[in-house]
Amino acid sequence: MRLPRGTPRKKRGRSYYISALAFIVLVSGLAAALYIATVRVDYVWGWNRIPQYFFYREKIEFRAETEGKIERITAEGDRRRVVVKDADGEHAIDVPAEGVRVAQGDIVSPGDLLAVHERWQAGLLMQGLWLTIKVSLIATLFGVLIGLFAGIARISTNPFFRWAALTYVEIIRGSPLLVQIFIWYFVLGTLINSILAQYGIAQIPPLWYGVASMATFAGAYVAEIVRAGIQSIHRGQNEAARSLGMSYAQAMVHVILPQAIRRILPPLAGEFISLIKDSSLLGIIAIRELTKATREVVTTSLQAFELWFICALLYLMLTFTLSLGVKYLERRMVT
């Protein structure tokens, strides 16, 4: 509940401030304890070494391949076109003006530096973060589709659909995601890729088995959310729609689902949040999402403490943003 602006608040008592203080002491105490412990084991904090794993300047060098002469350098805005003439003819390279290291008429030998330029590149952590978002988004999309069908099938009067959906939901919800990922990659993946190889078709990369495992996993939970959402709509709604001559599908599309979706959206977004966290398991099948990327950076930088905190913080950032969105949605659904 939100109070309108300007509503006088209840005066806070002494116990409120004591509790608040206790909370601050707890948090800072834990942080201090952690820090003292790291000092005791001679851990060297190096936060300054972390940003390069998000973004770094990549240096690209252009060197002459053969004996030649700089024929001319032409300006195109703030870029320069350096033309080298050798026995084979003319070669051109395109670089920013400040990167040119030769002048017109220079004689160059193989290996001589012609130009350098630097550009920003996304580091491993950034790539991992992006992959995590990408995998979660695709998996959610398919998970919602699967879940919508499975959820509707789950309450179908037709035993085929009902049992199929029930079996799917129970199997998926009853086994660990880690095992499911292994099955998708090592069992189904091996089978599918071997058969594809026999027909000379390109292999499916592990990413897609990862997405498939996440989508089927999320689908089972979404199915239950959808089922509950549909069943929460009063029976009279369906009866009214059907009594007007609408078919089952028409009643679903025009009457039941539009109402159910309002109730489904908030828990669905919650499912998306747990999917983001679950995607951290995908590293085990060589998908370089955020957790795997962090592990790789840790092995090269040896800044394990900072990096794992950063990793957790990044997940927190994603999930927190989403849960803010969910709160907003929920508030809008109520009114």
Next chain:
Amino acid sequence: MIDVRNVFKTFWLPHELKALVDVSVSIAPGEVVVVIGPSGSGKSTLLRCLNRLETADSGHIFIDGIDVLDPRTNINKVRAEVGMVFQSFNLFPHKNVLDNITLAQKVVRKRSRAEARERAQALLRKVGIQEKSAAYPDQLSGGQQQRVAIARALAMDPKVMLFDEPTSALDPEMIGEVLEVMKNLAREGMTMVVVTHEMGFAREVADRVVFMDAGSIVEAGPPEHFFSHPTHGRTKLFLSQILK
């Protein structure tokens, strides 16, 4: 128009409940039949069996010559010809009044948007709430909601209208406006089956009153005869209790 022959219906809500026992009744075009009886007597079940919201276990139900219980019957076609009004209105809360009335016209009758709107506006005028076409159901009073529900059913141009206790969920001061709409409908010659506790309505509008008890039709007859000279003991008892 409606022909019900030897219909049985049993519910199994853990224990056996015989809702309809060998019910036969026939309703002529333009006839207004009011079904009364104590609660649990099977009146609503009978009504809901007519458009197969409940499926009768055995017997035959013909609506306009079509066997409702035949699995080969396209029930959606039958239902489009049989309007139904519920005790709890069951308007679609996510759609405004106009869209409530136009939805089935467009989806089932395949009418154009303009045509459906025109029909809806005409019906809203008929039930006396043309000014509420943009309102949502939860902004309306119970009586207004029920009148919209009647308009929604009428928009399909049904041959029969079924009313399942249409005034039971209403505040007393709103019952009159709904009954008025129903009376007008009866005067226009609509075939109607009405389950109700409104004895005044039954007396004034019904061509025939059917009294049900324990899943069977105990007694049926024109209202003047039914109310003044009931023949059956249970009918007498029920009437004495309800007309006290």
